[in-house]
Amino acid sequence: MKGVLLVNLGSPDSTDPKDVKRYLDEFLMDPRVIDVPYWLRSFIVRGIILNTRPKKSAEAYSKIWWKEGSPLIVLSERLQDKVQSHTNLPVGLAMRYGSMTIKKGLEDLISKGVDDVLIIPLYPQFAMATTETITVLADELQKEYFPDLKISSLPAFYNKEAYINILSNSINEEIKDLDYEHLLFSYHGVPERHIKKQDITKSHCKIDGSCCNTPSEAHQFCYRHQCYETTKQVAKKLQLEEGTYSTSFQSRLGFDPWLQPYTDRTIERLGLEGTKKMAIVTPAFVSDCLETLEEIAMEGKELFKEVGGKEFTTVACLNDRNDWAELIANWINDWSKN
Missing domain, CATH: 3.40.50.1400 (Rossmann fold)
Structure with missing residues (x-):
């Protein structure tokens, strides 16, 4: 059975500096975000950035936080719901960083009987710090935890x-x-x-x-x-x-x-x-x-x-526009026919 996992960047669980620090640590320690040797990355992130930036970032998040939570998470969940309404395939949602992990997203799809997953990185343009880090992690998870799961990914769609x-x-x-x-x-x-x-x-x-x-x-x-x-x-x-x-x-x-x-x-x-x-x-x-x-x-x-x-x-991002959700569903339905 086929299924789809939409993947966006992620967000701290709250605007508490501790949650922001935990999120920034995972994000900035990704070798495809700060692509320097581990010892240097650790020094830069854990020795410098995480001693000063979490409080400032927490204040910034507080300015834009919604009652429902992180705008990025809320908008992604709304998009997921709309995409799901236009396809019969199970549509999951995960984040590259934070508590809504890709591993959890894959586990949820597998629990629904899915054994063939299309990963859709929610980035129009390809970059090693966005698209690539998602697909590489998905492949690593597949090899370690889900050896019977087939995974493919949607290419960059910037020029579609x-x-x-x-x-x-x-x-x-x-x-x-x-x-x-x-x-x-x-x-x-x-x-x-x-x-x-x-x-x-x-x-x-x-x-x-x-x-x-x-x-x-x-x-x-x-x-x-x-x-x-x-x-x-x-x-x-x-x-x-x-x-x-x-x-x-x-x-x-x-x-x-x-x-x-x-x-x-x-x-x-x-x-x-x-x-x-x-x-x-x-x-x-x-x-x-x-x-x-x-x-x-x-x-x-x-x-x-x-x-x-x-x-x-x-100008607002595409967010959960109906035409955007329908387009993603069209890509999913086309993939399902192959």
């Missing part, structure tokens, strides 16, 4: 026409009546070394402004290319004029070079250059979360107004 149509429609619904001057596509950042590590050709990715536009099999696993391609496809669909939109990357950590341009500096630059009205969309996320609700909608807005901006509109 149906997805681009829904993303474009969701953006258009929120900006069509706005007199905005600039639309910023902000994607979660990753270290530049991640891009080069994922280059299967070992020679294509130069992060020089041209390689992402030069056809290559490397693009199959190139997060940077896939982000720019998402922007390109949406801009084409919405017929955006050149110069009225751009791409940037948020949430950098540490001192190593991350993908540029940085979102905070782009917001600041736009304001200083005289932009008074801007909108921002975050297509690396399908569910609103700390990075969209606090970092962008709150901190980004504050920064924009500090440098002279007037109106700052944050």
